[in-house]
Amino acid sequence: MSYRSTLLGCGKYAPKRVMTNDEIALAVDTSDEWIFTRTGIRRRHIAAPEETTTSLAIEAARDALASASINGGEIDLTIVATSTPDYGFPASACLVQDAVGAHGGAFDLEAACSGFVYALALADSMIRIGSVRNALIIGSELYSRVLNWQDRSTCILFGDGAGAVVLSRAAQPGPLPRFTLGSDGSGGPLLTMYNGGVPEPSNATPGGVRMNGPETFKFGVRILVDVTEQVLRDEGLSTCDVDWLVPHQANQRIITAATKRLGFADERVLSNIEEYGNTSAASIPLALAECVERGEVLPGHRVLTVGFGAGLTWAGGLLTWRT
Numbered sequence: 096m097s098y099r100s101t102l103l104g105c106g107k108y109a110p111k112r113v114m115t116n117d118e119i120a121l122a123v124d125t126s127d128e129w130i131f132t133r134t135g136i137r138r139r140h141i142a143a144p145e146e147t148t149t150s151l152a153i154e155a156a157r158d159a160l161a162s163a164s165i166n167g168g169e170i171d172l173t174i175v176a177t178s179t180p181d182y183g184f185p186a187s188a189c190l191v192q193d194a195v196g197a198h199g200g201a202f203d204l205e206a207a208c209s210g211f212v213y214a215l216a217l218a219d220s221m222i223r224i225g226s227v228r229n230a231l232i233i234g235s236e237l238y239s240r241v242l243n244w245q246d247r248s249t250c251i252l253f254g255d256g257a258g259a260v261v262l263s264r265a266a267q268p269g270p271l272p273r274f275t276l277g278s279d280g281s282g283g284p285l286l287t288m289y290n291g292g293v294p295e296p297s298n299a300t301p302g303g304v305r306m307n308g309p310e311t312f313k314f315g316v317r318i319l320v321d322v323t324e325q326v327l328r329d330e331g332l333s334t335c336d337v338d339w340l341v342p343h344q345a346n347q348r349i350i351t352a353a354t355k356r357l358g359f360a361d362e363r364v365l366s367n368i369e370e371y372g373n374t375s376a377a378s379i380p381l382a383l384a385e386c387v388e389r390g391e392v393l394p395g396h397r398v399l400t401v402g403f404g405a406g407l408t409w410a411g412g413l414l415t416w417r418t
């Protein structure tokens with residue numbers, strides 16, 4: 096017996112404190128005009144001192160459970176996709192599981208900005224084989240504490256936030272979700288975050304995220320096109336069959352260049368990078384949750400999520416909303 100999964104609920108949490116581009120320009124040599132025209136970002140949300148990746152994840156998880164109208168006790172798998180966990184262990188997912196009263200397995204998954212879609216793929220396969228009925232999948236990140244705030248090439252890009260979905264066994268027959276996952280470790284040096292596991296290069300600027308921006312940009316455009324085309328090809332669908340494309344929010348210029356090439360209508364491509372910046376594994380569920388909150392995602396809608404980032408990694412997932 097094989098089962099089918101569907102998205103049942105979606106939630107989000109963004110820290111209250113907003114940091115504008117002008118505020119960053121007080122500390123490093125940049126401007127609102129440069130940041131906005133090169134990235135589409137105007138603001139990002141920054142966690143308060145008492146907030147953590149786990150506390151953000153718990154808020155988003157509660158919001159997703161309310162959206163799905165189910166109790167935490169009905170969850171039998173919890174995954175937190177994050178590159179900025181509170182601890183090496185315990186996993187943030189275990190702390191979230193306890194906070195919402197969930198059961199079953201709980202673990203963190205690290206695949207950088209692709210982590211949320213990787214987690215969806217894993218949860219879907221466990222639902223298919225019947226070992227999980229309701230999975231709580233969260234992307235949560237707290238980049239503001241790991242960035243080098245003196246490095247204008249990276250500190251302008253990232254923000255804090257969390258998004259979550261409930262992925263559940265569907266009651267009715269319908270289309271199966273489709274996933275594709277990929278990685279290419281030879282591109283690892285393009286985007287790194289040191290955490291003490293290897294000696295830092297002696298000529299490195301201290302701390303934080305290091306990125307070859309232009310090469311990562313080219314990769315982002317190419318992979319967003321390739322993954323979208325592959326998922327559509329595998330399913331025998333065209334762009335018109337997708338109600339919402341939810342790309343990773345890395346740079347508005349990446350989203351615009353790729354979706355233009357794909358021929359997606361702007362109004363079906365979700366983008367909230369102006370408000371949040373790049374929230375890595377949280378960016379896809381955060382964008383989807385806003386669309387759900389506006390009442391625009393309707394039962395039966397097809398949602399195509401595409402993540403890409405450090406690793407290099409990439410992942411596409413085509414799912415349905417409440418079918």
Ligand code: UT7
Binds near residue numbers: 345375404
């Ligand atoms: O989520 C993971 C995936 N991440 C991404 O996909 C990010 C991909 N990359 C990007 O989004 C872009 O490469 C950036 C936004 C990071 C940079 O934009 P760019 O158009 O690629 O700029 P660049 O790195 O080629 O730099 C152009 C110029 C340089 O000055 P010179 O050498 O031309 O004089 C930089 O020093 O812009 C300068 N620059 C800045 N100027 C003002 C770099 N950062 C800044 C800044 N403010 N914040």
